[in-house]
Amino acid sequence: MKALTWHGKSDIRCESVPDPTIEDAGDVVIKVTACAICGSDLHIYDGVIPGMESGDILGHETMGEVVETGSGVSKLKVGDRVVVPFTISCGECFFCQRGFYSGCERSNPNKDLAAKAWGHSPAGLFGYSHLLGGFAGGQAEYLRVPYADVGPIKVPSHLTDEQVLFLSDIFPTGYMAADFCNIQEGDTIAVWGCGPVGQMAIKSAFMLGAGRVIAIDTVPERKAIAAESGAIVLDFMDEDIFERIQELTGGRGVDASIDAVGSEAHGTGSFDAVIDRVKQATFMGTDRPHVLRQAIHCTRNFGTVSIVGVYGGFLDKIPMGSAINRGLTFRMAQTPVQRYLPILLQRIEEGQIDPSFIITHRASLEEGPELYKTFRDKQDGCVKVVLKP
Incomplete structure (x- = not known):
């Protein structure tokens, strides 16, 4: 065959x-x-x-x-x-x-x-x-x-x-990502990565009762599909994602975040993204968790971070102090x-x-x-x- x-x-x-x-x-x-x-x-x-x-x-x-x-x-x-x-x-x-x-x-x-x-x-x-x-x-x-x-x-x-x-x-994975968010009617959910899983997560979040979904990507075709599904689309190459999410949520942060990117996240020249790339290139690190760091910071106190992007090894500089002190819940799985x-x-x-x-x-x-x-x-x-x- x-x-x-x-x-x-x-x-x-x-x-x-x-x-x-x-x-x-x-x-x-x-x-x-x-x-x-x-x-x-x-x-x-x-x-x-x-x-x-x-x-x-x-x-x-x-x-x-x-x-x-x-x-x-x-x-x-x-x-x-x-x-x-x-x-x-x-x-x-x-x-x-x-x-x-x-x-x-x-x-x-x-x-x-x-x-x-x-x-x-x-x-x-x-x-x-x-x-x-x-x-x-x-x-x-x-x-x-x-x-x-x-x-x-x-x-x-x-x-x-x-x-x-x-x-x-990809449909069960995107649905699980939204399911992990424990969505209450009217919640605001942010989805990093508008690839196929991210798109299914957007659809699923709305099906489960989200009032708003914020979709973060930079690829025009992906952004267009997310917009057609009703998401508010942010381009991480054009604007500061943390500041825009603060603006959209009145300074509180989103109710839950979905990392649908995983180990090969692209930063925009931020210090942590540059360090990730250097470490991966010199075999000092396995993954580039820029998105996960950003999702943690953008999630409101006692919110949820849902992780369905693939990670393979050890992650560096994860802001656990932020997560612990603000009571975040992490949900993740194959x-x-x-x-x-x-x-x-x-x-x-x-x-x-x-x-x-x-x-x-x-x-x-x-x-x-x-x-x-x-x-x-x-x-x-x-x-x-x-x-x-």
Whole structure:
């Protein structure tokens, strides 16, 4: 089959690889009908995710049709149309039983490696390094799905692939980001980063009752989409974000902030952003948390900071004094996608949201490597890429 594979920093190839097969009784194999390039895939493209090996198949936003099932699968059959969560979860362990599927204790075969980096291992993920299991991803013609009775959700025939594909990751992640904010009717929520997850967070914040959403970015296409969703858009290249948020909130700060940027934040020449870049370039630091620092300062006393941007290592100069003395709450996670799937599928079916609004580019797998570069460099108005094998 054809698949997108990683061969080093900025080196993504479309090449022939062996077809996946059933390896466990709980597996299914799906024929991929649609997949997407995620913003977190760009961290792999940029070479900042550890544990990648040459030839690894990428991708964790995938859907398709079941073509083969293991003998232990009871909930799916050949021909079922499914969306596959990016989190791989057993459904039976301590965390899965409590709905924390992304903390699954069983699904990462390399959990000892992850524990060395983070103290404990999260769940295995599709297409996201050997630190998280080394599972083949879904930017391919076929995908093996472990624990198939727990992960994939069947989708109705009247919904298109593009309407439901993002149930795999970015819609649940954006919704979780807003859910973490404990939004009360009329609250003001700030979202840093208007990429796909940020856009879903904006939509979700309004669905959950926010009165105002402030969206922070600098990319014209992203700002335009955020504005169409009803957000107040601020450009961090044109104005001081802290001062503008103070002005918009009467000096109080926003009720909650969402960091949808993560480890590769761009500053505007501020001292902390410059230091972040120097440390990363000289291997003295792993992440650039400029946005997280700003979100903390912009959040009102006893507000919430919701973090869904990807961070990989140790963060420097986080203003914990501000957070502690002002009573901030931090909420963060890899998304336990399975927890959110039923309610989000219902919202799509009821017409509350059509997640396909985010798509700007549609292409084949063969065009995937070039579109990684286009997406990373924010060229050609690229906000979200969907690939159709």
